[in-house]
Amino acid sequence: MKNILLPTDFSENAYNAIKYALQLLSDEECTFYLLNTYTPVLYDNEYLVYSSTQPTLTEIYRNNSLRGLERVLRKIKRNFQNDKHEFKKISSFNMLNDELKEQVKEKNIDLVVMGTKGATGAEEILFGTHTVHAIKKVKCPLLAVPSHYxxxxxxxxxxxxxxxxxxxxxxxxxxxxxxKNASNIHILHVYLKTTLTEEQEKKKKALGSSLKNIAHHFYSIADKSVPQAIYDFQEENPIDMLAMVNNKHSFFENLLFRPVINEIGFHVKVPFLVIPSEKKR
Structure with a gap:
């Protein structure tokens, strides 16, 4: 049984990510946690004092959150009938990324699936603040699904x-x-030096051994930035998913969290699986 966390703000982008998760895990026994967070920031003090019999702003937000979760659940059950899937709703007065971190720990979450923002006029993911912060904080695999994918x-x-x-x-x-999908894994190394160090060779061999029962291929590309190499590889080869290990000692954080990358978007047209390293956990 897998525990999957599905944050939603009730947008089509969020529901698209939910659809992807349900189809990716259609053969797995899963408990899906539908999560919506709300943080009312404006309070009318006079309203709170003189209208004490009326719902508070927090109560209004909470009721809207619960109704939204119920609508999403009805839509899921209407479109995806699967006896292997169980659903639970979580409505929380909290910041999204703080709640993600808490729920991952409390519910022993195996995977978080989030939608990304589509970049206007470009076929790429534009990582929003929530997604970037979630990647930094969440200590389990996170799958970012592009809009309309x-x-x-x-x-x-x-x-x-x-x-x-x-x-x-x-x-x-x-x-x-x-x-499960009889996939081919394309292992891409972007290098500055002509040869790998002895330690890199050991890790490459260990990776090959770990994937011995899975079709995999090694590639090396020189004289390109990592984002450009990934983009070019996707242009030249059919790719259905990008997967990377989030390790501060690798190129990952420089790749995603530099301000320029955050502004222009990262050229990924497919779902992006981020795997935390042991140190990140």
């Missing part, structure tokens, strides 16, 4: 790595996806 089985998975970090235990989640 239509589900298809992830047959081709791109896995960029610098061979600098060890293999996290949570890589098993990626391996499960690959085995």
């Amino acid at each position: 239509e589900y298809k089985p992830p047959k081709e998975i791109l896995f960029p790595t610098d061979y600098e970090s060890g293999l996290p235990k949570l890589l098993s989640f990626l391996k499960e996806i690959a085995l």
Whole structure:
């Protein structure tokens, strides 16, 4: 049984991510937690004092949150009937990323699935503040699904790595996806030096051994930035999912969290699976 956390702000973008999760895990026994957070920031003191018999602003927000969750659940059950899937609703007066962190720990969450913002006029993910902060805070795999992305089985998975970090235990989640979908994993290394160090060679060999039951291929690209190499690889090869390990000692945080990247978006057209390293956990 897997525990999956599905944050929603009741937008189509959020529901699109929920649809992807339900289809990706259609054969798995799962408990899906639908999460909505609300944080009323404006209070009318006179209203609170002189209208004490009326609902407070917090109560209004909470009722709207509960009604929204019920609407989403009805829509899911109307469109995705699956006896293997159970749903629970969580409405919380909290900041989203703080609540994500708490729920991941409390509910022993295996995966968080979030929608991303589509960049106007460009085929790319634009990582919003919530997504970037969630990637930094959440200590379980997180799957970011682009706006309007239509589900298809992830047959081709791109896995960029610098061979600098060890293999996290949570890589098993990626391996499960690959085995279930008979996927090919394309391991992409962008290098500055012509040869790998002895330690990098060991980690590359360990990665190959870990994927021995899964079709995988190694690629090396020189003289490009990592974002450009990923973008070019997707242009030249059919890719259904991007997966990376979030390790501060690798290129990951520089890749996603530099202000320029946050502003222009990251050129990813497919769902993006972020796997925390052991140190991140």
